[in-house]
Amino acid sequence: MMIPACRLEDLPQGEAHRLNIDPPVSVFHTDDGELFAIDDTCTHQDASLADGWLEGCEVECPLHASKFDLRTGAVDAPPAKLPVRTHEVVVEDGMIYVRLSTDAPNLPPCISARLAGGPA
């Protein structure tokens, strides 16, 4: 599924754009001008990676110290233990689109419970 995110000109380098879908996805525009899309929620706890510390091809969760590799979704160290999903990014006519991964997301326990209809 291709989802329009935002116009490329509206996403400066070093910034992220969050898509409020469920679960949310964020597009990152690195300082080197590359575009990546990953699941927005840290796999450890409910935190938006779009609010995190972007450096090179890594984003550090805004709450704790785990860094996710935007290219692979891999996490470097605790407290998070699971990777985030990565999604394909396509730019057409100045518009950024995200092609959603069909893999199952790795969401933190509180979010998984909510999506499953259990207690938050």
Added chain:
Amino acid sequence: MRTVAVVGASLAGLSAVRSLRKRGYDGRLVVVGDELHRPYDRPPLSKEFLAGTVGEAELALETDDEDLRAEWLLGVRATGLDHAARTLRLSGGREVQADGVVIATGAAARTLPGSEGLAGVHTLRTLDDARALRDELSRGGRLVVIGGGFIGAEVASTAYALGLDVTVVEAAPTPLAGALGETMGAIVSALHTDHGVRLECGVGVKGLSGEARVDAVLLEDGRGIPADIVVVGVGARPNVEWLEASGIALDNGVKCGADGRTSLAGVVAVGDCANWYDPRAGFHRRVEHWTGARERPDAAIAALLAGGAVEPGVPRPPYFWSDQYGVKIQFAGHAAGADSVTIEAGAADDRDVLAVYRRAGDPVAVLGMNQPRLFTRWRKQLAATAS
């Protein structure tokens, strides 16, 4: 280097082990831990684990597919270090020969003199502590938390959510003033009273009363606060007694450089027991923050493997977080040197603020309450300007 012994199997020790392997160390690796548990995460012990929403399996710090090729000696305590003989002495009389040693023995919770053997009195540092406290909190009742620091405040917040009647007693006039300064300490600690948790400040604790089980906390002004459960959250002291005869320089923990190197060659110190030289501050400091235990061992391992032939980088400003009453509290930098603090976003009355501490106009610290995005920006700026 053929054998490295890591003394301490918590976050700092595990981070050191990971760094050793990541940096290509291929020799024998022995990890000594005085608890029986494999490395586990402590921040949830005062929050989600205590509340029952996170289980023990989720506390594990190692991942399922991780193989660090280490020998784990768990339930074993280090009792001495003979540097000349390159020997680590362990409880039970065992010895380990090691040409590299990483000291990561952490800190132990301070207790209240005279409270030994009194049921219902807890400290919170280890998984076993948290299990015991969780079981007691599940029965409800009146909880008195002695100490309005972060651990005390988190326990109070968790217990409040579990439905207990909670009182926090703090000897200083303003809780958290040491870490956050008076102004912001007052704003953050007001979270207690916002939620009907009583806060008694500026009064010391004289002792506890009770026969086999605690029944009250006695204050120095003569009052007694009835209690079914008491949590003592009055700080921690570094676990370095075992090093006293080793000849290593000790001063509020193991005295070491910015890269963790101690006064003994081939020995580095990391985590809560390390009193390291902070080049940003210009003096030694012991920082009991999760983030430091996670990040700083890598510099120490680099120094250990290079025999000190590498220049330590300037670490990022200390960072810690806390979750209280549903509010995410984040702090980076050093409040102590600030001459002003201003609220840049949000409002104190809403307990939703981004505050910047400055010295002579330059930012030296930043505090966020439910402001993760702005906080990250300021934290980045702080790291850039203070280096």
